[in-house]
Amino acid sequence: MFSLLLALGSLVLLTEPASAQPRWSFRANVTGTLYPGEEGTILVSVMNTECVNRVRMAKLDYTRHDFVRNVEEPQIEAIRARLEELKGLNLIGDYLIAENSSQLFGSVVRFNLTVFVYDYCTGRNAQVQKARVWFTWPGYGRSYSSEVVVGRTLPPFDVLGYVVTGSTSGFRIDLSFAFKVPKDIDSELLVPSTPVVELDAVVTKDQYTFGGPFGLREVVVTGSVRIEPFRTFELLITDSYGERPLPYATLRLQAHIYPFSLELRTGPDGRLLIRRLPDQYSYRAYVLFQTPVVEEPITVAVLDVEARGLAASGAIRTELYTVRVSVRDAKGRPVQGADVTLSPIEVIYAKEWRPVSVTTTGEGKAEFPLISRGNYSVSVRRLGIEVFSSSLYVGYHPTYGFREPNLDAVARLDDLKVSVVDGKGRPVPANVEVMMSPSGEVLASLTAPDGKVLLAQIPVIDYRIRVSVKSSLGTALVSEATARPGDGEGVTVRMPLFRVRLEARTADGRPLPEGTVRVDGASFELVGGSIALDLVPEGPHRISVTFRGAEVFTGELVVADDQERVLPASVYRLDLSFVDAEGNPVDVSWRASGAGLRKEGTGRSVTLDLVPDVQLELSVTYRFLNTSADLLRLTERVSSLAKEDRLVLPLARLRVSVVWDYGAPFSGSISLTYGNASVTGQVRNGEFSTGVPVPFGNYSFRVADGFGNVLSSGVVHHRGETIRITVRTVRIAVDVIDLFGTPVPGANVRVLLGPSPYRMGITDLTGRVEFTGLPERLSPYVVEVTVRDYVERKMVSASPTFTVPYVRVLDSLLSLLELGIVAVAVLAASAALALYSIRRPRS
Incomplete structure (x- = not known):
């Protein structure tokens, strides 16, 4: 359907x-x-x-x-x-x-x-x-x-x-x-x-x-x-001023009428969190807190609140206060570092309590925060001595009402002044020890660079002062006195110390730029040639000056007042020039050594400044002909050398005069040897000089002619004077005669030295030629005589005679063959003449 x-x-x-x-x-x-x-x-x-x-x-x-x-x-x-x-x-x-x-x-x-x-x-x-x-x-x-x-x-x-x-x-x-x-x-x-x-x-x-x-x-x-009607909020619990949070305080909320309660605890910042507090109730709130002066938590606030009002305010202020104490001395100045003690006499809600102490700030303030209602005593101590006491009520008083818990404390404190001076009243640095009388307890041990000690704001009692001053020599001087704070300008302690200035000068009056001065075993370094000692004890003192390892002064210093003293130091300046035996400057290398001194250099002079009077060893080396020679090595005190201005060295130019034994000047070359050094030069017109100075000593020499033939050698002793060398010679006379002993003039005669001719000559009418001035060193000589095609050589060391195979006929030299031909020709001519005379008719 x-x-x-x-x-x-x-x-x-x-x-x-x-x-x-x-x-x-x-x-x-x-x-x-x-x-x-x-x-x-x-x-x-x-x-x-x-x-x-x-x-x-x-x-x-x-x-x-x-x-x-x-x-x-x-x-x-x-x-x-x-x-x-x-x-x-x-x-x-x-x-x-x-x-x-x-x-x-x-x-x-x-x-x-x-x-x-x-x-x-x-x-x-x-x-x-x-x-x-x-x-x-x-x-x-x-x-x-x-x-x-x-x-x-x-x-x-x-x-x-x-x-x-x-x-x-x-x-x-x-x-x-x-x-x-x-x-x-x-x-x-x-x-x-x-x-x-x-x-x-x-x-x-x-x-x-x-x-x-x-x-x-x-x-x-x-x-x-x-x-929902349940509130969550943060609550801050503070003192009565709202300035200081209460760490670890306890909050108790008890609902009126209804059986609802809540207990919470604050954190270190004084805050706590209330979660979902019912909005429909009203509450009584209790705050419990352990203040600095009680042994257990006590009630510090009681108040009635509602949830909304408590959430809106976000804070609860308790009955806790800050006690403020201002400490001043007799002059009205703030006192820093005083110990202020707050001691409970009676604390509301508390059964047991204890004192608390704080130290004053630079402004002389002492604060005791989070103090609950009650009666308290306040005392101020300095260096363990009570210098102030009073009482104070904190919070609301049933009779007097509420007053701020502030207290002005005038302490029995003043300044102690100590001045330490030398024998002339000048401040000196010192160590000052302040002790309480009569206990002997040391209050302070202070170092006073300017000789002044101020102990500010100390209890007004008698003190014993012990002063120790370290002298410039390292010794300590001690003195004692008694003083009381607030006594005018304080106490002055005079020490027997004086200022001494010592100046060390060289032998020529200049400040000694460095060195060590010893005074009674204390050593001081020279600055600008002097030392200044501010704190020298009164009395005699032994002093000495050491320069570069040598003691250059000793003496005694007697101090009774401020004084200045010049110390003559045996320190010298050496300025020595180097000259040869002729007085000419010479470039050399030198080395000087002694105690604490080692110097070397080159040049024509030596300057050693600021040399202490020690044994000085001076050596001089001269370089010539690519070799070096030690010219001088002496050891002498500096004070003696400082009197000289030059050193004459054993060297001069080496001058040589070379002559033949017959008095004529020699020309050629000469070679001189000194050790491993040698020099070769030309002898011109019999004279030779080295040009530069050479050391004195023995020299080997060799004299050669222009061909390099050594004509003379030996050893000469150089002492600066001219050395004379004589070249010895020989004479060779050569006589040339014919077969019949007749002198042969015009013969060519040569004196050979090796394969080369050394001297040449032609015989005179007497058949003689002489060769003089022949160096003796080259003998024996080879003499070669050439007459027409006839050549004859002899090694001679004296005067030889050569006989040539010719006959002198008139002015001609004829050989025997030529002589025979001539004789035949003469005979033929004579025969022809005779025949002609015979045949000629007589007229």
Whole structure:
């Protein structure tokens, strides 16, 4: 049997307004639970319910959709409820649920249905950028809001999908807002509340804000958020001024009438957290705290409070105060470092107590914080001596009311001044020891570089002063005196010390630039030729001066007042020039050594400045002919050498006169040898000089002629005078005769030296030629005689006679053959003449 179940609703036609600003429909459902003072979560589901178009009808039958197949009555009612909801939201115009068939399963009837939806809406996407929630609470409003960034596309509401599934999950955005309710919100606002939801969304082409008092169109909000009447807040417990937190204090809250109580403890910063304190009660609050002067926690505050008032104030001030003591000395100056003790006489609520002490600051202040009500004594001690005492009431007094617990303490303190001076009244550095009388306890051991000691703000009693001054000589002088703080200019301790200035000067009166001065075993280095000793004890002292390892002065110094003294030191300056035996400057290498001295150099002089009077060894080396010769080595005291201005060295130019034994000057070459050195030069006109000085001594010489023939050699002794060398010669006379002993004039005679002729000559009419001045060193000589084709040589050392194989005939020399031919010719001529005479006729 086919039956129809018809539910008619109103039909609304959707039209687009002709406005520049879009009108858009959003719906939001809110849930959540919040507590004052806590951050909670508000859940918001946002749907895009804008109806852009309407579709005339949609048919949902059981042959295609499971949700209407074999359904029971409760399911049908659920479908009808969704359709009614959509109709109420004007998302559909009407609907019809038709029963197609039914079956009985036991006692349960199941139906197959067809659902007709008329004039249902379809929409467009919206881009939701941001969302905000806030409550319309007086005094807070929109300024107390929470915002999230969404940045998502919100599809339009799917009418048919909601009918089929009953779920909006595919076309809604679920948002979560962190929201903190003010801890001090009014109690009447602690009820379920519906917040304002604002959406920043892009519809059509631009972004607009929807919802709230400034939106284009209100966002329809359903649901509510529970605001529970339980407050959470942080509480600070401090002293009565609100300045000092109470660490580890105990707070007890006891509800009036109702059996509710709470006990909490502060942390090190004096803060505690109260969680979800019921708002409907009033409470009595107790604060317990162990102050510095009690042995156990005592009550320091009792007050009646309400949860909202306590949360709004965020603090509890207790009956704890700061005792401030200002300590000044007899001159009205702040006292730093005094020990101030606060001793309880009676403390309210306390059974046992103890004293506490602090040290004053640079401003003379001492503070005792967190002191509870009661009667106290205050004492000030300096160096273990009590210099002030008084009493003080802290907190509200039943008779005198409340007074600030401040106290000005004038202590019995003043300054002790000690001055230490030398014999002339000048301040001197000292070590000062101050002791209490009569106990002898050392109050202070001080070093006073300027000789002045000021012990400020010490108890006014008698003190014993012991002064120790270290003298410039390293010894210590000690003196004692008695003093009392506040006695005018204090005490002056005079020490028998004086200033001494010692100046060391060289033998020529110049300041000794360096050295060590010893006074009674104490050593001082000279600075600029002097030392200044500020603290020399009165009396005699032994002094000495050491310079470069040598003691150059000794003596005694008697001190009875300030004094200056010049110390003549045996220190000299040596300026020595080097000259040869002729007085000419000479370049040499020199070396000087002695105790603490070792110098060397080159040049024509030596200058040694600031030399102590020690045995000085001086050696001089002269370089000549590529060799070196030790000219001088002497050892003498510096004071003796300082009297000289030059050293004459054993060297001079070596001058040689070379002559023949017959008195004529010699010309040639000469070679001189001294050790490994030698020099060769030319002897011109019998004279030779080395040109430069050479050391005195024995020289080997060799004299040679122009051909290099050594004509003389030997050893000469150079002492600066001219040396004479004589070259010895020999005479050779050569006689040439013929076979009959007749002298042969015109014969060529040569004296040979080796293969070369050395001298040449021609015999005279007597047949003789003489050779004189022949160096004896070259003999024997070879004499060669040439007569026509006849040549004869003899080695001779005396005067030889040569006989040539010729006969002198008149002025001619004829050989025997020539002589025979001549004889034949003469005979022939004689015969011819005779024959001619015979044959000639007689006239």
